[in-house]
Amino acid sequence: MKKEMELLRLLEKDGRMPVKMIAKLLDVTEEDVEKMMSDLEKRKVIVGYSGIVDWTKVDSPEGITAMIDVKVQPKRGVGFDEVAERIYRFKEVKALYLMSGTYDLSVVIEGATMSEVGQFVSEKLSTLESVLSTTTHFQLKKYKHDGVVFDDGDEDHRIVVSP
Amino acid sequence: MTNRYLSEAVERIQPSGIRKFFDLASSMDNIISLGVGEPDYATPWNIREASIASLERGMTSYTANAGLPELRDEISRYLTREFKTDYNPEEEVIVTAGASEAIDLAMRATVNPGEEVLVVEPSFVSYAPLVSLIGGVPVSVSTSIEDGFKVTAEQIESRVTDRTRGILLCFPNNPTGTVMTKDELEKVAHVIKKHDLIVYSDEIYAEMTYDERHVSVPALEGMYERTILISGFSKAFAMTGWRLGYVCAPAPVAAGMLKIHQYAMMCASTMAQYGALEALRNGKDEMLEMVESYRQRRNFFVSSLKEIGLDCHIPGGAFYAFPSIKSTGLSSEEFAEKLLFAERVAVVPGNVFGEGGEGHIRCSYATSLTQLEQAVDRMDSFIKSL
Ligand SMILES: Cc1ncc(COP(=O)(O)O)c(C=O)c1O
Numbered sequence: 212m213k214k215e216m217e218l219l220r221l222l223e224k225d226g227r228m229p230v231k232m233i234a235k236l237l238d239v240t241e242e243d244v245e246k247m248m249s250d251l252e253k254r255k256v257i258v259g260y261s262g263i264v265d266w267t268k269v270d271s272p273e274g275i276t277a278m279i280d281v282k283v284q285p286k287r288g289v290g291f292d293e294v295a296e297r298i299y300r301f302k303e304v305k306a307l308y309l310m311s312g313t314y315d316l317s318v319v320i321e322g323a324t325m326s327e328v329g330q331f332v333s334e335k336l337s338t339l340e341s342v343l344s345t346t347t348h349f350q351l352k353k354y355k356h357d358g359v360v361f362d363d364g365d366e367d368h369r370i371v372v373s374p
Numbered sequence: 375m376t377n378r379y380l381s382e383a384v385e386r387i388q389p390s391g392i393r394k395f396f397d398l399a400s401s402m403d404n405i406i407s408l409g410v411g412e413p414d415y416a417t418p419w420n421i422r423e424a425s426i427a428s429l430e431r432g433m434t435s436y437t438a439n440a441g442l443p444e445l446r447d448e449i450s451r452y453l454t455r456e457f458k459t460d461y462n463p464e465e466e467v468i469v470t471a472g473a474s475e476a477i478d479l480a481m482r483a484t485v486n487p488g489e490e491v492l493v494v495e496p497s498f499v500s501y502a503p504l505v506s507l508i509g510g511v512p513v514s515v516s517t518s519i520e521d522g523f524k525v526t527a528e529q530i531e532s533r534v535t536d537r538t539r540g541i542l543l544c545f546p547n548n549p550t551g552t553v554m555t556k557d558e559l560e561k562v563a564h565v566i567k568k569h570d571l572i573v574y575s576d577e578i579y580a581e582m583t584y585d586e587r588h589v590s591v592p593a594l595e596g597m598y599e600r601t602i603l604i605s606g607f608s609k610a611f612a613m614t615g616w617r618l619g620y621v622c623a624p625a626p627v628a629a630g631m632l633k634i635h636q637y638a639m640m641c642a643s644t645m646a647q648y649g650a651l652e653a654l655r656n657g658k659d660e661m662l663e664m665v666e667s668y669r670q671r672r673n674f675f676v677s678s679l680k681e682i683g684l685d686c687h688i689p690g691g692a693f694y695a696f697p698s699i700k701s702t703g704l705s706s707e708e709f710a711e712k713l714l715f716a717e718r719v720a721v722v723p724g725n726v727f728g729e730g731g732e733g734h735i736r737c738s739y740a741t742s743l744t745q746l747e748q749a750v751d752r753m754d755s756f757i758k759s760l
Pocket of ligand 1: 548
């Protein structure tokens, strides 16, 4: 159990870490690592492996990300789950969270342009029966994502040999 | 190098062997350094922020000689919580400019000229010179890889004379990474009590043990009254550049050390003390994350050294491995120098850490996994090329 938590923390930082390396770090065999990983995958504790991309560094038409606060009317019996499902099935929706506070759902949308996102909000999101209101915020710059700082200035300043 | 203006005590002291390697390695590009005796983390942000905030609030004056009362209080409680010691924050804790100053204070406050201090070696490089500087005589107690660099009661007893004042212990150890269990320490404590010695216990790596919890010397039965505990923030909280440590001892001994500290240092850096306060109050989670990562790297590095044919005991703490290079037929210095020139990997030759160090190299694994992997590959090619 303790090793499993350690494994998860390692993979969360580096999903591409080779099994051989993980085995050495955790002081277990490679088979143990494979087994733990496939078990975690089966239990959907690990739900995928993805790279963290700074899209601003490549020559592609820059996409745009918006975070939308949505107020909804929950339904008897199913609460927020039904409307949540109707929202997250749209492929434009990258993430969806149920929130405490002044609104209910936080929707993260990615689109090619601002108008594309606007269109999605006005045509698809606002028109859902349970949606009461939306507030759209566009992301201007990414400083840190999933614990990773983009353009980290923390270099190694240590002197090469010390006591 | 003699000069008529220098004192005899200073003339007697040899420059550290580490210096030579520093000069060599600094003159080269693209090296991977396993020679660094400090964490590869910057200080956790909340600690840095607390120190910045203290400056913003204008907390820029001296503190009490012994340090901020609230910091001494936290140190005392922290040590009790983590290591079961019992020090009165008002009279038995002094905040110092690093463990380095704490070692100096302990020596100066307790050793008379001509008295001997046992130094368990291989050891941190400043112990013997600091004993010599005050006219004391450092006497080496040598440990070896056969015992996993643990010191035994017999080894200590064989070096005790009627001039022996005390013994310097450091577990987890720099450079060997060795830790001692409670049982082993109790046996050592027995001879220490028998010969009425003072123990100078440098426990600066106490938080960094990987297989079992650290056992603090002053927490052992009957040892509090004869122990001076030396520690600090440099390693566990990644605060080497802040120059902040502490020393704890029974009130009369602490009062003696405070006399020196008040004249020589006045007080430790105020802004650093505010950072340390935050480290003790809210720094544990991040410290544990760092310790977990060191443990993983220890596992990786030591098993990799074995794979390339270097004999290495399992270091239970700190962030050093101390493999034997005797199988290569080279001396420590030859090995380190050749490795540096041939493969651009910097390590520290074991002989600079005193008796028992020859035939070994100190490798610090407090560096990124990528660098560690490359370093192992390069060491492998180097050994095969011999
Ligand atoms: C065993 C030991 N004691 C003391 C020190 C000095 O620590 P500080 O930075 O607190 O002066 C070091 C640093 O390398 C060390 O390894």
